[in-house]
Amino acid sequence: MFIVGINENEYKSDLNIVSNASCTTNCLAPLAKVIHVKFSIVEGLMTTIHSITATQKTIDGPSMKDWRGGRAASFNIIPSSTGAAKAVGKVLLALNGKLTEMAFCVSTVDVSVADESQAVTEVLTAIQTKFPHFQP
Structure with missing residues (x-):
């Protein structure tokens, strides 16, 4: 898996299958790379919001995974799943296992939002200095 600006220099021409990630x-x-390099991420939470996608059966059948994702998708905010946090950990090995993600599908035609919150060493150290009993 390759992401421009992260690890595209690791690409080798003899690879048979190449993924540009999601x-x-x-x-x-x-964003995670820049923040990690500057502040050293300890843990992070990502939230993504997507519009209705082509994988949702909005017309001809119910979603077997989650019925909210079928015909009523255009009337719901649907908690969903995503592997993006794991994928970020695969391309940025220093963050592997440090990120958690929430995902939602919303009733719009075209939108995508990504939000990232993280605990960074610099901030945690400052808090622990001021409040010695604080445990992250």
Whole structure:
């Protein structure tokens, strides 16, 4: 898996299959890299919001995974799942296992939002200095 600005220099021409990762991973990984390099991320939470997608059966059948994702998708905010946090950990090995993600599908035609919150060493150290009993 390759993301421009993260690990594209690791590409080798003899690879048979190449993945450019998901749109969510491409959105979050560069931001996570910059923050990690500057502040050293300890843990992070990502939230993504997507419009209705082509994988949701909005017309001809119910979603077997989650019925909210079928015909009523255009009337719901649907908690969903995504592998973007794991994918970021695969391209940024220093963040592997440090990120958690929430995902939602919303009733709009075209939108995508990504939000990232993290605990960074610099901030945690400052809090622990001021409040010695604080445990993250």
